Amino acid sequence: MNNKFYIETPVYKSHKLNKEHNKSVFYKMECYQPTGSFKIRGMEELCRFHINNGKRDFIASSGGNAGYSLGYIGQKMGVDITVIVPKTTSQFMINKMTNLGTQVEVYGDVWDEAHQYALKISEERGAVYVSPFDDPLLWKGHSTLIDECAKQIPQPDKIIVSVGGGGLLCGVLQGIKRNGWHETTVITTETIGAASFYKSYQAKEIVELDEIKTIATSLGAKKVAEKSLQLAYDLNVTPFMMSDNEAIRASLDFLDEYNVWVEPACGAAISVPYFYPQMIKEDETALVIVCGGVNIPIKNITHQAPNN
Secondary structure, eight states: OOSOSSOOOOEEEOHHHHHHHOOEEEEEEGGGSTTSBTHHHHHHHHHHHHHHTTOOEEEEEOSSHHHHHHHHHHHHHTOEEEEEEOTTSOHHHHHHHHTTTOEEEEOSSSHHHHHHHHHHHHHHHTOEEEOSSOOHHHHHHHTHHHHHHHHHSOOOSEEEEEOSSSHHHHHHHHHHHHTTOTTOEEEEEEEGGGOHHHHHHHHTSOOOOSOOOOSOGGGOOSSOOHHHHHHHHHSEEEEEEEOHHHHHHHHHHHHHHHSOOOOHHHHHHHHHHHHOGGGSOTTOEEEEEEOBOOSSOHHHHHHTOOOO
16 A cells, blocks of 8 residues: 555646736646545545554545545545435436445435534444545645645745635645745635635634535535634635636636636636736746546536626
């Protein structure tokens, strides 16, 4: 088990944005991971840790990329994976997980109910409970993407990253600290209907949303990990929100630019250089974390795309 299952993803420069806006924008292509998203990094770190401590049974609550990445790592490492998904989870995503041999159980109307049930049965079975985003082992794994960037490009002036539960943000901020990129500003992106980090940052305390109303379902955590807020106040962070339509349009524009489909949750980050280029000065470089995501079939999202 010495070989890594996640890959070192490339960093590409956007020729489109350089030509159209005279901006120096780089993409960290986490969409190229075997599971289509950055989640595999943290899941591998977590599984290796617990397997080394004798654990062989893992239970997660996830309706999307976290469960899929855990299932992939579980298959590679030969351990038992159960993922509890809420009723809102698509059959498309359930099939992706079961194709890996993952046991999938549907419970609850929303993720929070699936989460509580997963905690309960994990305790009963003596299994490892796996959070989609709130675990230091996940953050440690996710932080490796910044270590790679530090070898691939000079320190950027801005890093643009989507925030759901805050797991990726924790990893990015930890990686920034470790690599001494303290002068880099982090722009966090969320859609208006899932802006739990934005509202928490403004309030200077964790704010739990009453509901999630966004097509970018992978951003749909009612509250973010407390650690994400703590780390954010230690560094230069600028929270930002955009509409669902802008996140969708950015995903489709990125498909045109790189022939790669990413979720609207990832489109939230890509939308900043596409639609708000003024946030990047002409003498600055920006690094966009293309976090990926495979949770929505493209035929569904194109039906909801705006005409303009």
